[in-house]
Amino acid sequence: MVVVKKRIISRILLLLVIFSLCIPSIAIPSYQNQTMESYPEIQPKIESNGLENGWYFLPSYQNYAPSGLPDFDQRQNSTWKRGFIWSFCGPVALANIFWWFDSKYEDEHGFPGDGKDDYPLVSNYNTYSDPLPGPAYDDHNFNNVNDLSTAWSHKPGSGELIEQLATYVDIYWHKIPFLTISGTDRYQLANGARKWIKDAGLENAYKIETIAQPSFSLIADRVQKNQGVILQGGYYIPRLPKIVSLISGHFFAVAGVHPDGYIAISDSLYDIANETDNYTLHNDPQYVSHDIFKISDDPPYPKLAKWWIPSFQRYRRVLIRSAIIISEKNEEID
Numbered sequence: 001m002v003v004v005k006k007r008i009i010s011r012i013l014l015l016l017v018i019f020s021l022c023i024p025s026i027a028i029p030s031y032q033n034q035t036m037e038s039y040p041e042i043q044p045k046i047e048s049n050g051l052e053n054g055w056y057f058l059p060s061y062q063n064y065a066p067s068g069l070p071d072f073d074q075r076q077n078s079t080w081k082r083g084f085i086w087s088f089c090g091p092v093a094l095a096n097i098f099w100w101f102d103s104k105y106e107d108e109h110g111f112p113g114d115g116k117d118d119y120p121l122v123s124n125y126n127t128y129s130d131p132l133p134g135p136a137y138d139d140h141n142f143n144n145v146n147d148l149s150t151a152w153s154h155k156p157g158s159g160e161l162i163e164q165l166a167t168y169v170d171i172y173w174h175k176i177p178f179l180t181i182s183g184t185d186r187y188q189l190a191n192g193a194r195k196w197i198k199d200a201g202l203e204n205a206y207k208i209e210t211i212a213q214p215s216f217s218l219i220a221d222r223v224q225k226n227q228g229v230i231l232q233g234g235y236y237i238p239r240l241p242k243i244v245s246l247i248s249g250h251f252f253a254v255a256g257v258h259p260d261g262y263i264a265i266s267d268s269l270y271d272i273a274n275e276t277d278n279y280t281l282h283n284d285p286q287y288v289s290h291d292i293f294k295i296s297d298d299p300p301y302p303k304l305a306k307w308w309i310p311s312f313q314r315y316r317r318v319l320i321r322s323a324i325i326i327s328e329k330n331e332e333i334d
Helices: 002-025 089-104 161-168 186-199 216-224 243-247
Strands: 206-212 228-236 250-258 262-266 290-294 317-328
Touching: 089 161, 089 186, 089 228, 089 250, 089 317, 161 186, 186 206, 186 317, 216 228, 216 250, 216 317, 228 243
Parallel strands: none
Antiparallel strands: 206 317, 228 250, 228 317, 250 262, 262 290
């Protein structure tokens, strides 16, 4: 009898996991792949958000993060989801951070397509398509973020920046036999980031921290120190059990902060500040949608999080459960 009950409980938990992991993907329109082109209605960066005073955004770099933190999209390839669950938010958030740090140390007089790669954090992954832009292949080609002409597998070395990062963080938990889960967790994300940095020969250059239940003031402080911050949110859905906030989640990178309780994020699912239906457009990092939200320090489950975003992603609410912070070791950390 105990065995039967355990099986029933396990199945109920499995259904809750599946349901909660589906939540980030509900009501996402289905678009056809489009070629990279200039969308005049999308501004390369937010010129005015009504809250200019006191805002701090991660700085821009000419080669090549001209609008600050990139805002890559996770809905670019059907292999990036299981069923209808888009699950690449973790590696995309990590790709935003790594690309931004890589751009900091590239030749400021260079440009995507110049054939030069001066810093090893992001490399040329030998795309099959013609370099976009040309004339030459290099680390900052837009299709080096993702080449739509190639399929991804979980095998090491498969794909371009986002897809290779997905393998490093074990996006579908292939390393655990017989386990089928979409997405990753904060520990695999952090460990994958450490391995990536080590393989790039930069082990002595960066520090990675995993912080449970970070305060908003800590996040604001780290962003203002030009550190890469990825937040893990757990979805809060009224009338559903607390466990949904524990087992569901979404990763996103922080592009800017305001000390009065506002945050700007590079989100891989939605582009609220600068809407577009072309989810390859942001592979050109001049195009970003740094979506701004008011935060609250009065979350519904204070034992899970110290603060939350009550209006996240239009109709969902998210508790900030943890942070992965990537900093340069030569930068002082208080």
